[in-house]
Amino acid sequence: MRSAPAERTMAAPWGRLGFWRVVFGVLVVLFAAVSVLRFTRGLGATTHLSDAFPWGLWIGFDVLCGVGLAAGAFTLTATVHVFNLRRFEPIVRPTLLTGFLGYLFVIVALLFDLGQPWRIWHPLVFWNPHSVMFEVAWCVMLYTLVLALEFSPIVFEGLRLERPQRVIHLVRTPLVIAGVLLSTLHQSSLGSLYLIVPEKLHPLWYSPLLPLLFFISAVSAGIGMIVVESYLSMRAFGRRLELELLEPLARAMVVGLVLYGFLRAREVFRNGAVAALREPGYEGTLFLLEVGLGIVLPVVLLSFPRIRASDRGLVAGAFFVVLGFVMHRLNVSVTGMERAAGTRYIPSWMEIVVSLALVALGFAAFAAAVRWLPIFPEARRPGAAGVPRG
Amino acid sequence: MLGAVRRRMGLWLGALASAAVLGCAGGAAPATLQPAQPLPPPRADVELVSLPADLVFDRTVGAEMAVVFRHTSHVEFAGRRCIACHPAPFRMLAPERKAEHPEMDEGGSCGSCHDGQRAFATTDEESCEICHVGLDP
Amino acid sequence: MSYGLLFDATRCIGCGACSAACKEQNRLPLPIETKTTAYTWTVVEPREGLWVRRLCMHCLEPTCASVCPVAALSKSELGPVVYDANRCIGCRYCVMACPFGVPKYQWDRAVPVVGKCILCADRIAQGLPPACAAVCPTGATMFGEREALVREARARIAAAPERYVDHVYGLEEAGGTSVLMLSSVPFAQLGLKTDLPRQPLPLLTWEVLRKIPDFLLVAGLLLFGIHWITNRRAAVARETENPRPRTSRWRRWLGRGRQP
Numbered sequence: 001m002r003s004a005p006a007e008r009t010m011a012a013p014w015g016r017l018g019f020w021r022v023v024f025g026v027l028v029v030l031f032a033a034v035s036v037l038r039f040t041r042g043l044g045a046t047t048h049l050s051d052a053f054p055w056g057l058w059i060g061f062d063v064l065c066g067v068g069l070a071a072g073a074f075t076l077t078a079t080v081h082v083f084n085l086r087r088f089e090p091i092v093r094p095t096l097l098t099g100f101l102g103y104l105f106v107i108v109a110l111l112f113d114l115g116q117p118w119r120i121w122h123p124l125v126f127w128n129p130h131s132v133m134f135e136v137a138w139c140v141m142l143y144t145l146v147l148a149l150e151f152s153p154i155v156f157e158g159l160r161l162e163r164p165q166r167v168i169h170l171v172r173t174p175l176v177i178a179g180v181l182l183s184t185l186h187q188s189s190l191g192s193l194y195l196i197v198p199e200k201l202h203p204l205w206y207s208p209l210l211p212l213l214f215f216i217s218a219v220s221a222g223i224g225m226i227v228v229e230s231y232l233s234m235r236a237f238g239r240r241l242e243l244e245l246l247e248p249l250a251r252a253m254v255v256g257l258v259l260y261g262f263l264r265a266r267e268v269f270r271n272g273a274v275a276a277l278r279e280p281g282y283e284g285t286l287f288l289l290e291v292g293l294g295i296v297l298p299v300v301l302l303s304f305p306r307i308r309a310s311d312r313g314l315v316a317g318a319f320f321v322v323l324g325f326v327m328h329r330l331n332v333s334v335t336g337m338e339r340a341a342g343t344r345y346i347p348s349w350m351e352i353v354v355s356l357a358l359v360a361l362g363f364a365a366f367a368a369a370v371r372w373l374p375i376f377p378e379a380r381r382p383g384a385a386g387v388p389r390g
Numbered sequence: 391m392l393g394a395v396r397r398r399m400g401l402w403l404g405a406l407a408s409a410a411v412l413g414c415a416g417g418a419a420p421a422t423l424q425p426a427q428p429l430p431p432p433r434a435d436v437e438l439v440s441l442p443a444d445l446v447f448d449r450t451v452g453a454e455m456a457v458v459f460r461h462t463s464h465v466e467f468a469g470r471r472c473i474a475c476h477p478a479p480f481r482m483l484a485p486e487r488k489a490e491h492p493e494m495d496e497g498g499s500c501g502s503c504h505d506g507q508r509a510f511a512t513t514d515e516e517s518c519e520i521c522h523v524g525l526d527p
Numbered sequence: 528m529s530y531g532l533l534f535d536a537t538r539c540i541g542c543g544a545c546s547a548a549c550k551e552q553n554r555l556p557l558p559i560e561t562k563t564t565a566y567t568w569t570v571v572e573p574r575e576g577l578w579v580r581r582l583c584m585h586c587l588e589p590t591c592a593s594v595c596p597v598a599a600l601s602k603s604e605l606g607p608v609v610y611d612a613n614r615c616i617g618c619r620y621c622v623m624a625c626p627f628g629v630p631k632y633q634w635d636r637a638v639p640v641v642g643k644c645i646l647c648a649d650r651i652a653q654g655l656p657p658a659c660a661a662v663c664p665t666g667a668t669m670f671g672e673r674e675a676l677v678r679e680a681r682a683r684i685a686a687a688p689e690r691y692v693d694h695v696y697g698l699e700e701a702g703g704t705s706v707l708m709l710s711s712v713p714f715a716q717l718g719l720k721t722d723l724p725r726q727p728l729p730l731l732t733w734e735v736l737r738k739i740p741d742f743l744l745v746a747g748l749l750l751f752g753i754h755w756i757t758n759r760r761a762a763v764a765r766e767t768e769n770p771r772p773r774t775s776r777w778r779r780w781l782g783r784g785r786q787p
Contacts, residue, residue, distance in 0.1 A: 044634030051564065051631045054622040082750050084757035115617020115632065115639045126597040126614050132732050133596035133620050135739070177750045181743055195731045196590060196624050199722055211735055429561065430573050432541040438664040470540055472664070473559050476547035482662050483551050
């Protein structure tokens with residue numbers, strides 16, 4: 001364990017006022033102020049949403065990306081517990097943590113975005129099985145519960161409670177499988193949300209395969225997030241990059257990306273949207289940027305074993321996968337919907353503050369969890385050794 | 391611990407900012423509502439086949455003759471713009487059954503047009519018989 | 528029995544009586560705006576020297592009712608697509624998905640709801656025409672059974688083919704609507720969407736959603752199967768390498784047969 005940077009940061013947590021600490025503080029203060037405005041003055045006073053453009057950054061980034069980037073959790077738990085590839089176990093916990101925090105992030109963002117968030121439980125009581133949103137609502141609730149249960153042994157271990165750990169361990173297989181099923185439904189259903197607007201979503205992005213495309217890209221981006229998260233942990237907590245585990249994952253990611261890229265290309269041709277790339281207009285540019293930076297570049301980069309097996313190359317490749325994923329979700333939810341709406345949507349600064357602050361709070365929560373819970377193997381408490389791992 | 395937050399945030403802010411910039415590149419200011427264009431006048435070439443029947447205000451106070459309100463004499467005056475009088479000051483589906491001089495003399499009810507400028511005033515004593523025509527004129 | 532409206536753009540003079548009556552009937556705040564909003568459910572818009580009404584088309588298979596996660600929107604048997612504000616959570620999927628751009632949101636309120644024409648469902652239930660049809664001075668908006676209105680629309684076109692575009696808007700658009708329209712100029716010039724599919728849009732999502740139960744069953748079994756096989760394989764490998772007395776998993780969990 002490379003302990004130098006970790007000790008430096010741990011030693012004086014409230015020491016000198018760093019730049020990012022100030023940014024964090026300002027963000028949190030602004031966030032509190034915007035929250036008050038949002039819930040007292042309504043969505044119109046705080047967002048640039050309108051009847052022509054009713055879904056903005058909070059859906060496009062917070063919900064669509066938050067859910068997708070949490071996909072590493074089900075991918076990895078399935079790898080370890082269903083496919084029984086136990087060697088990936090050391091990175092399961094931080095991934096579960098990322099997934100759990102990701103879903104909490106989505107729920108908090110939804111509380112901001114919903115017009116009447118105190119009714120968020122209504123889909124439990126008032127059913128409409130014909131609605132994709134109904135499916136999304138149930139998946140968010142159930143999968144957050146599953147993630148909480150999957151994560152709970154780590155908390156119990158931290159608290160040195162052995163019996164509850166055993167209970168969870170006993171139901172772990174059904175839990176993991178439920179998690180995989182719910183995630184598959186949820187990831188794809190976010191794409192299904194847009195199936196019903198064939199005449200509104202730009203042909204560069206509309207496809208009857210949207211659910212499948214959302215699922216495959218989420219699996220790839222979920223793996224990308226595992227790599228990015230490992231890299232950040234390396235820098236923040238003085239950990240080593242688990243290259244021997246991440247490199248095979250990256251290979252799976254590339255396979256997923258290639259499949260995804262192939263399907264995207266096919267759908268663009270099938271929609272006859274190739275012409276749209278030659279027309280003047282920002283849709284074509286953004287499409288090319290998204291595909292170039294988010295699919296082609298990482299596939300090329302990570303196809304070279306030497307790049308893939310290096311810290312820097314691997315992290316760069318994964319970063320572009322995540323970036324491309326975020327761009328895709330924003331393109332579907334914003335860029336692709338603007339022409340039909342007949343208006344442009346640029347989020348208000350208050351929408352951006354809420355999104356950024358929630359991301360920052362997520363990082364703070366991650367850091368706090370690492371500090372207080374046995375997230376990384378070397379941080380495990382001696383007393384808890386020998387207990388089955390979540 | 392906060393150092394960790396700091397380092398992580400740096401990267402994330404960068405990612406989010408670049409994604410936001412890319413996602414919205416080339417964006418113009420959000421569309422705002424144009425100042426409402428004055429609407430063209432309603433068409434005059436279609437017959438008004440179903441105007442409501444005349445309204446009779448017969449419980450008069452201090453006047454001998456009941457008032458009969460005719461849509462036909464008012465609609466063309468208002469340029470066939472029904473919204474000039476509806477739903478305020480006059481409701482359509484459940485029309486007022488009374489119209490009183492004190493209110494209209496202060497600019498309410500009929501007085502919102504019959505103010506001496508747009509149409510003869512409700513206080514103009516020489517105009518009484520224009521409205522108070524009796525039930526069998 | 529399903530009711531609807533027939534709007535004939537050749538007869539509309541743009542007087543705004545429909546908007547005024549709508550405000551009164553639905554207790555909506557004034558003023559009458561120039562576009563439909565959460566507070567103005569119907570307007571008349573000038574287009575090509577004609578006037579065209581904007582209002583909910585009351586689809587036979589409404590997209591809004593299909594997408595609403597809490598079934599706040601629904602198609603009633605009498606024809607209107609009605610809205611139950613007490614269920615609404617404010618996700619605005621209806622605003623986003625409606626092919627006609629009808630539902631609007633109260634963006635200026637802290638406790639907002641959706642606003643849209645409900646075809647005066649209460650009045651229809653009492654045997655009255657919707658307020659807009661009741662007050663229309665020219666008969667441009669006509670109330671009746673949808674079947675009768677379709678016949679009437681076709682009869683008008685047949686009687687004066689030079690006067691009408693040979694198409695009843697709403698007969699098939701998005702699977703058909705309870706509000707039908709006639710025009711003397713192509714409907715696109717009236718600002719109406721003419722690129723809508725003839726099938727109801729909810730089919731697009733239902734085709735995916737209806738597969739969920741089968742998916743859960745098949746994928747669940749498949750995952751359990753894979754888990755069972757891979758685990759069994761690992762267990763066999765362990766036993767072969769390092770045999771040990773058999774203890775049931777249950778006993779191990781109870782802590783009795785725990786290995787050292």
